[in-house]
Amino acid sequence: MSEKKRRVPNPNPNSNPKKKVPKAQSHAQSLRSQLQSDASLLASLEKLRLETQQSLLSSSAPRTLSDLNLPSACREVSDRDVSAVQSSIERAVLGMARSILAGRGFSFDVPSRASSNQMYVPELDRIVLRDKCSSRPFANLSTVRKATITAKVLTLIYGVLQRNIHVTKRDLFYTDVKLFQDQSQSDAVLDDVSCMLGCTRSSLHVVASEKGVVVGRVIFTDDGDRIDCTKMGIGGKAIPPNIDRVGNLESDALFILLVEKDAAFMRLAEDRFYNRFPCIIVTAKGQPDVATRLFLRKMKIELKLPVLALVDSDPYGLKILSVYMCGSKNMSYDSSNLTTPDIKWLGVRPSDLDKYQIPEQCRLPMTDQDVKAGKDLLEEDFVKRNKGWVKELEIMVKTRHKAEIQALSSFGFQYLTEVYLPLKLQQKDWL
Amino acid sequence: MSEKKRRVPNPNPNSNPKKKVPKAQSHAQSLRSQLQSDASLLASLEKLRLETQQSLLSSSAPRTLSDLNLPSACREVSDRDVSAVQSSIERAVLGMARSILAGRGFSFDVPSRASSNQMYVPELDRIVLRDKCSSRPFANLSTVRKATITAKVLTLIYGVLQRNIHVTKRDLFYTDVKLFQDQSQSDAVLDDVSCMLGCTRSSLHVVASEKGVVVGRVIFTDDGDRIDCTKMGIGGKAIPPNIDRVGNLESDALFILLVEKDAAFMRLAEDRFYNRFPCIIVTAKGQPDVATRLFLRKMKIELKLPVLALVDSDPYGLKILSVYMCGSKNMSYDSSNLTTPDIKWLGVRPSDLDKYQIPEQCRLPMTDQDVKAGKDLLEEDFVKRNKGWVKELEIMVKTRHKAEIQALSSFGFQYLTEVYLPLKLQQKDWL
Structure with missing residues (x-):
């Protein structure tokens, strides 16, 4: 990065122009300048979508026992x-x-x-x-x-x-x-x-309460009502508790963005991120519930879309991913209907903390329990199968640093939607 | 109740016809037979709506400091x-x-x-x-x-x-x-x-995450998108976190039904209760969040509708009502914008336990802490102002019995929507 770039006036209205621009802020600006046109970015996303489609088709039906x-x-x-x-x-x-x-x-x-x-x-x-x-x-x-x-x-x-x-x-x-x-x-x-x-709990018509929401480029019917999720405002559509009444999915999205937390969901919904990058945004607001897991799986299978995940950079974020991907142990008999394999870990990843120069004070120290949870994850089969994930987890356990998605707010409230995510998509930076 | 009525075959498909019909079940059937036509019921609801409108108009603008x-x-x-x-x-x-x-x-x-x-x-x-x-x-x-x-x-x-x-x-x-x-x-x-x-936190554009959902006879715009809540399936519409982007409310409902829990919400939504009795159904899924409180207040004021509440028969259910009506202490400076005065307590009320013959085993014993919470409520101004509420609370504290809304399932899963609520509305049984 040139000395000249560092002296560019800070466009962030929250910062004092007289104050020396902190190093991290200036790095954030230089990242912003690396962003290419949306068209080139969309082309690479289109490629990802086709790859997902092909891999789903070539494996024909999802593998069964x-x-x-x-x-x-x-x-x-x-x-x-x-x-x-x-x-x-x-x-x-x-x-x-x-x-x-x-x-x-x-x-x-x-x-x-x-x-x-x-x-x-x-x-x-x-x-x-x-x-x-x-x-x-x-x-x-x-x-x-x-x-x-x-x-x-x-x-x-x-x-x-x-x-x-x-x-x-x-x-x-x-x-x-x-x-x-x-x-x-x-x-x-x-x-x-x-x-x-030999049938799922939803087939028995016994449902759990829903807490997930969805917004973006998908249309479906909920008990016969046609729901267009690009017209659901900022609040989004509550994911229905009874998946068997959901049908007729249509979408022109290139990917599904699975978000751990509702604060990030709100930012994406308010900025109508799905208009700039055609996608479907889903969150279960923390620990995934059965209704959201069923809904995600249904979307992935019927629409044949790649799923990119945005979770906190901590063991808990990865555990949430594991529940979506491999299921939880106490419902193992139902794992084939609840799980969505092949979710890509987009961010926030342990290596992002340095790459995006997240300020020291926005990183949180991991407790001994966190570190233990991280080490336990390194022993899990679903982590071991993905070398990239192992590397990331090793960084986490070694640096003993974790960070929330919202730590990106330190570069401005819309840094997530305007710089971080577009850059990640541009660089195909998912694992 | 005549001996003849007791021998009416039990229409509940879950019960064994050869078994002697239990007393409570037979009482449930006799209550069902008391139901009048929906038209007469709707007339009394229309009257309640007019009264609410008049009382809101006669007090002109809501009273201020x-x-x-x-x-x-x-x-x-x-x-x-x-x-x-x-x-x-x-x-x-x-x-x-x-x-x-x-x-x-x-x-x-x-x-x-x-x-x-x-x-x-x-x-x-x-x-x-x-x-x-x-x-x-x-x-x-x-x-x-x-x-x-x-x-x-x-x-x-x-x-x-x-x-x-x-x-x-x-x-x-x-x-x-x-x-x-x-x-x-x-x-x-x-x-x-x-x-x-001197302005609310929502005016500062700082929002809390939403968890409420709404379904039924209301149309509004969420950030410019027109939302028709009769066409939101069973899942309903997630209540938007930013109330200042909500507008253009329209409704032909006769009342708002405020529900404590999402299980009851789901039952009402699946049975499309709002089609039979024109209403708007709202829940915050437990403790009310700021977004749901703002939304309820906005609906009540702009649509001038009565609000009927369906909560568990325990001190906690009443505390939830008090938060909607009078606010919570730590946000007292914002109480005038968050509160919805004049909510009617429809059920489940302590006196309903005997009136509807809720079986003994579906009533839960109150802990000492519960009883203390009940006694504390009896000292609260918002309870004292309503003699009916005092009486109900006294019954609760005396009998040391509490009951959840779902206890009504003991008479059949749809007893809530087919008998209990219609009968309550018919008898104008709110306080």
Whole structure:
């Protein structure tokens, strides 16, 4: 950087022109001057989109357990429509009736969801369940309660499907507090039933509350209403809790921008970032909820778009990415429906802290617990498979520095949308 | 109730017809049979809407501090447009320049926000600030830091207004971490600046993240985009963080239904409750955030609609109502812009537990802390003013029972939308 450039008057209205321009600020300006025309940038994004499309097409359908010749050893659930789930329940009940008539009594075969029955399948990049089952006979003191609860949950789900409505776990619990005693008991059996029937929890019409929002270049229907997310103002559209009522996705976006925090989402929405760079912007406002994960997956698969992620530069940001990509352990039986593989880590990455000269005082020291979390991540399969990610994590653990997305505000409130993200896209700086 | 009615076959598909119908279930059915036609119900709601309109018109403009002849003793802030706030900042800076030139030095006069400087004004039904100020001179070791931070925040706000963008408190903090050291320091000074300039925090274009959602019979613009909330599917529209970009409200609703929890919101949205009973349904998903409070107030004032609240039957549900109605203590200087007076308590009320025969096992025992919170509420002015509320709270504290909205699911998942709420509206059962 030339001495001359450093003396360029600071266009930032917040800074005092008489004060010597700090080094970091001047670096920020020089980065701004590196930005090329939007057209060249869009061309490279178009290329990324085509690559994503091709990779999705060449792998044909997303890989399944049965492609791997280990179906009998593992178990996954899939999305099923109302009548298919109802038939499954009817078959299960008929089977039990026959068993009773044959004098063998009434019992459920329930897949085990214990961690000893879980396994990571590298080919799928997902955690799945092994096929261990346990019997839950009615005529046994130690299982009679659970067998009764299982029968009750099956009855309730059948009723919900018949009315074609959606309910929450809490609603289920309240239908028979005397029997369930505690919500954790009906919740656990609900997961059992999902595994037993081989269908997702959303297929059972039991939904979690939504907290995600979406804005940008996507149109879809929510329960029949056509939603155009370029016309959702700054607040955006709340992501619907019931993914089975979402359909007819259309988009001219080049990529999906997955954002960890709502503050960054708000900045992007207010600056209508998606008008300059055609994209769809999504956030779950922190820890991803089921509805947002389902929605992201649906968009990626149906629209065949690359997903770029903007998270804090700390172990927690990466853990959030891992939940989107590989699922969480307690819902491993549902991992194939909830996960979005191949998310690119755009930023904020540990190497960005120096590259973008984030001021020392905006970097936060990592606690011992943070460092431990970082080291634990280095042992995770989904990190190890990506050398770039390993390198970044090693920088994080070595420097013991973390930074939030908002640390970029130190160069001006709109630095994120005007310089940082455009430059990242221009340089194809994702991993 | 006649013996004959009790023998009516149970239409609930979830229950076993051979089993004796439990008393509570049979009571639920008898309540269902009390429902009149929707037309008669709508007429009574129309009457409520007219009453609300008249009471809003007869009180002319909402009462202000100056109506009460105590303006010098109290201080409130109001919504101001960008240029008005900029002028205030310019005047403040000019005043300081003159003070320096006159040899009196550089100092801020900052209103005290301590609880000793707060007071409840019964005529307004709001907490306001008294007019105690403290001086914050630059040339004093104990105040030089705070004076510098105040000057910096004024500069930042001026820049934000000039660009006509919105930022979060966290963004502000990151612009100068070295100076602010800790976000609580920039946050506190931001509140000071709001009081000093006499304008709301939203007028300063500093926004909090939104978490509320809205669905139903209202159309508004969000940053120029026209949003029709009857066409927002089940997910609803996320309430925008920046209320100053919300405008052009239109509605044919008869009332606003304020819901504490998102599970109840989802049930109402999926059943399209607003199509049967024209209303606008709003929730902040728990503790109300600033954006939802501003949005509710704007709707109530501009559309002149009654607000009916559906909260859990526990002290916490009532506390949430109090935040909507009277504000929270730490933002008392902004109470007139954030509060929505005259919210009717529709349910779930302590007396409903017996009236609707909520089964014993769906009622939760109150902890000692709950009971104390209930007793504390009985001492609050906003409760004392409403005899019906006092009576309800006394029932709660005496029976030591609380219940969630979802306890109504014990009579069927759609009991809330098909029986409980219609019956409440029919009986004008709000306080």
